[in-house]
Structure formats: structure tokens, C-alpha cells
Amino acid sequence: MSEATTAGPAEGKPLSLWLATAGATDFPQLQGTVEVDVAVIGGGIAGLTAALALKRSGRSVAVLEAGRVGTGVTGHTTGKVTSLHRLAYTALERSHGADAAGIYGKANQAAVEHVARVVAAEDISCGFRRVANYTFAGSEDALPQVRAEAELATRLGLPAAFTADVPLPFPVAGAVRFDDQAQIHAVQYLQGIAARVDGGGSFVFEGTRAVGLQDGPSVRVAAGNGTVLAAEAIVATNVPFGDHGRLGALCPPHRSYIVAAALDAPPLDATFISADEPMRSLLTAQLNGVTYLLTGGGGHPAAEHVDPAPRFASLAAYAHSRFGAGPVAYRWSTQDAMPSDGLPYVGPLNPDNRHAFVITALRKWGLTNGTAAALMLTDLLNGTPNEWAPLFDSNRAPLLPGPAAAGHTTADSTPDGLENSPDDVARQMADLALGDGKVIDAAGTSMACYRDQAGDIHAVSAICTHLGCTVGFNREDRTWDCPCHGSRFTVDGKVIQGPATEDLPPHPAP
Ligand SMILES: Cc1cc2nc3c(=O)[nH]c(=O)nc-3n(C[C@H](O)[C@H](O)[C@H](O)COP(=O)(O)OP(=O)(O)OC[C@H]3O[C@@H](n4cnc5c(N)ncnc54)[C@H](O)[C@@H]3O)c2cc1C
Ligand code: FES
Known part of the structure; x- marks a missing residue:
């Protein structure tokens, strides 16, 4: 099954449920x-x-x-605190061997217990709940993978079992279950x-x-x-x-999407992720008297230009059809670095x-x-x-070659070797819709142009201040995102997310 490809405007507030429901902090500069x-x-x-x-x-x-x-x-994040990472043990055993998979499991299981200890010892109120965590096979096709993961994780000494009894409101073929895992309000x-x-x-x-x-x-x-x-x-x-x-x-950023929609039911005592594609990650949480179902998925390399609206719509449709969830209240996306090994x-x-x-x-x-x-x-x-x-060890030799980073350009800049004439530049700027952005090559440099809702153009250099890749426009968040290592900038060039530490400088009007 592939992700939905068409959708109307995405529903819900473009804000993480966790940030919407956390208090504010005020530490000094x-x-x-x-x-x-x-x-x-x-x-x-x-x-x-x-x-x-x-x-x-x-x-x-x-x-x-x-x-x-x-x-x-x-x-x-979604908020799962678990050492069951979908089908990670099978993949790690294949690439690094069983001992390495076992160490990965031990470290992550110890982390679950560390979070539990910190919450208790430091008396932190953060919705910490013990839950079981499942990787489920939605179809018979994924069943052998789930069985294999359960068997391997059990051999590695993790709190794992294969089960056909999965507390989801729709039929599935089976799952690997890890007991005594947790979820938190991470903020x-x-x-x-x-x-x-x-x-x-x-x-x-x-x-x-x-x-x-x-x-x-x-x-x-x-x-x-x-x-x-x-x-x-x-x-x-x-x-x-x-x-x-x-x-x-070595660790290109990968973006994923989450929608939160109200459920007319108490929260489940479990969290879930599908072994099948398209991957779906599920968690329920009660906040301010409302039970929310978080449905995540739709992931892709951050370097790929993707319209987020169909991704959100596909997650919303899943939440509605599988759980009877109401309209989307919040939607958000984020990216994390994915190690090539x-x-x-x-x-x-x-x-x-x-x-x-x-x-x-x-x-x-x-x-x-x-x-x-x-x-x-x-x-x-x-x-x-x-x-x-x-x-x-951060100094280890890469097991697999990393993706080429430098010299990456985004899809909407001018192809190599073609120089825009001043008229082309003026036309491309004039064609920009309200709230849209585009990288335009002008006079030998790349300009990241954004037209605000009042019609004014904001132009900054499109060259990422980290290592010089060309940024691309993110239409959902209205940001300039770098495809190489994940730096993100406001439409006025201010750094939102590193590794860049310097802003994109203003670009003089051509
Ligand atoms: C959609 C999605 C769902 C996820 N769900 C789960 C889940 O359920 N369970 C799970 O275990 N993991 C989950 N993850 C992964 C997890 O959320 C991340 O791995 C983790 O939050 C990353 O933490 P971090 O400390 O590396 O980064 P961050 O939380 O980003 O912290 C880094 C901080 O550094 C600050 N910073 C950056 N540059 C500078 C600078 N130069 N000077 C000062 N500060 C700076 C940033 O502002 C930021 O606050 C999910 C990831 C995604 C994408
Ligand atoms: S070049 Fe590294 S994040 Fe942009």
C-alpha cells in the first residue's frame, strides 16, 4: 500500500500536541x-x-x-519510551551480529528504566505510564518478520514475546510485544x-x-x-x-509526520507500530481530559521535496477508519538523523x-x-x-558509505549550466504565490525568495551556512530546509535547527 497522493488542505493546528499542552520555561540567556x-x-x-x-x-x-x-x-516526538524499535534487532543482527544487537537492546532497555527512575526520584510530573509496546503484522505477509523479531529479542534477553492477542480495535495477524515499556509527555x-x-x-x-x-x-x-x-x-x-x-x-535527516485526533475512549495501555508499509506508529494519551490518538508515519529522507498535505491526510484517514477518531486537532512533523549503519x-x-x-x-x-x-x-x-x-563509538569506521553531502541542490533551483536572465528572475519572483517560496538563481548566486501574505518578497542567500548546500522551501512550515544535514531557517534566514550556527545572510535585490 502506498501513501495517499491527493488531499485537500490539512486539518488541525500545525503544532505539536506536546508543545501545545506544556507550560513555558524562562531560563535566562x-x-x-x-x-x-x-x-x-x-x-x-x-x-x-x-x-x-x-x-x-x-x-x-x-x-x-x-x-x-x-x-x-x-x-x-511520539512519546514512546521503549527498547522495541519496530524490527531493529533483526536488522542489527544482520548488519553487526547478535552480540551488537544484544548490546543495543541492553542499552535501550536500561534507558527505559533510567527514565522511570528519574521520573520517580526527581518527582517529575510528565504523564509517565507503563505500557506494553507492540510491533504488529497487519497482514500475513509481515507475520514471519514479527515472529523472527520476537524470537531474536527473547534470545537477547529482552522482555519480548510473540502474541496473536493484540489489543487493537481491528484485526491483525500477530505481534511482538515488549512488556513494561513506557510513554511520557517528553516536553x-x-x-x-x-x-x-x-x-x-x-x-x-x-x-x-x-x-x-x-x-x-x-x-x-x-x-x-x-x-x-x-x-x-x-x-x-x-x-x-x-x-x-x-x-x-553519515546520518542524513529523515522527516516524519504525526496527527493527533480525539478518541471517544480511555487511553490504551499499549503503544504500537506496524511492521507493514506504510508504517504507522500509534500512541494514546490523555491531556486536559481529552484522549488523543497520535498516528505517525509518512517518513521520507528530508532531502526529498514532499507535499505534506497528503501525508497528513493519509494519517488522519487511518486514525478515523481504524479507531473512529474525530477530526485532527494537531498536526506536526519533525526530522531526526538516521545513521547509515x-x-x-x-x-x-x-x-x-x-x-x-x-x-x-x-x-x-x-x-x-x-x-x-x-x-x-x-x-x-x-x-x-x-x-x-x-x-x-563516534570514531568507528562507517559500515556503509554515507550519502554524498556537499554540492546537493534542491529540485526547484536552476539546472547546472543555465543562467537566469534578469527578466527570468523578475518573472519567477512575480510568479511566486502568497506564502510560497522558491530558490532562484540570479547573477551567479542562489537566492531563497519567499513572498509573505502581504505580498512582500523576503530574499536571503540560499546557500546553507553549515557546509554550503542549497536550501529548499518547506511549504508546510514555511521554512528553508537544508537537504544535506538538516539545518532549517526562517523565511528571513534565522537558524531554527542546526548544525548551522549562522543565519542565511540577506540577499540584495537583483
Ligand atoms: C516523528 C518522530 C517521532 C518520534 N517518536 C519517537 C518515540 O516515540 N520514541 C523515541 O524514543 N523516539 C522518537 N523519535 C526520535 C526522538 O524524538 C529523537 O531522536 C530525539 O528527540 C532527539 O533528541 P535530541 O536531544 O538529539 O535532539 P533535540 O530534541 O532536537 O535537542 C537538541 C537541542 O539542541 C538545540 N540546539 C541546536 N543547535 C544548537 C546550538 N548551536 N546551540 C545551542 N542549542 C542548540 C536545539 O534547539 C534543540 O532543542 C521520533 C522522531 C520523529 C522524527
Ligand atoms: S550543508 Fe549541512 S546542514 Fe546545510
């Missing part, structure tokens, strides 16, 4: 110089989990978050962690984008109006900066770095992969042996 043991760059699941674990182990930390904590990829979880990190000689700074990192006997992180001096630094910005694009090239990267930022570390490529399972990675780095920085860390 960094001003001046702060000295701590560890600088943590990025206030998502990876960075904040590491910051709290390091603080609880006796280290002082400063978290630098470009926006608000929890509003990055983690604020747009509330991170806000709770941030509140506990801040204070007692440790800090959380918001609205503070790190723009430079110098490794040496100690680390110096430059950010806006201030500097953090630290013994060590962790770059947990989802896609890192400061690695010269090495990791970004299936394993996150955790360890030194660059092979020669001694004090700068990285967490990236959480492969759309970052609530546990990011938690496990944070625990690995906490051990590494504290000199404690960690049995999982060698598998995830």
Missing part, C-alpha cells in the same frame, strides 16, 4: 563568562539527560539551548529535568546558541553574549556542529578531540537511544567503564 565542569550544548533528551546525570554525579554543568528546552525534535519530562539541573552551581541558559567550540586543555564555548569555560563539552544539538560535517554526512554516534566529536564529545543519530528512537547515550558519556567523563560505549 548566557551573559558574560561562566566556568563549570561540563558545558552541554542542546536542551533536548540527550543533552538534558546527560546534564542531570552529570550533576547528580557531582559535576557542575551549564546547558546552552538555542531556543527553549524541549522544543527541538524531542518536543515533536514536561525535559522541563522537569531542566528545573533540577539549574541551581547549586549549575545552569540552564535558553535563547543561547553556541556558535563556536575550542577544544584544548579546557574547552571554550562561545555563544552570543557569553562564553562557557569547561573541562569538557558535550554537543547534543541533534545534528552536531564543529565536526566539519563528518557525522552529518543503524547505530547512534556517541564519543569524541572529532577523532583528535580529547574534551569535546557528541551524541547524534538517534534514529527516531531518541527517547531511549538519547538517554542511553547520555549515560555512556556520563560514565566516559567520570572515568567509569561502560560496556555499551565501544559499539556506539
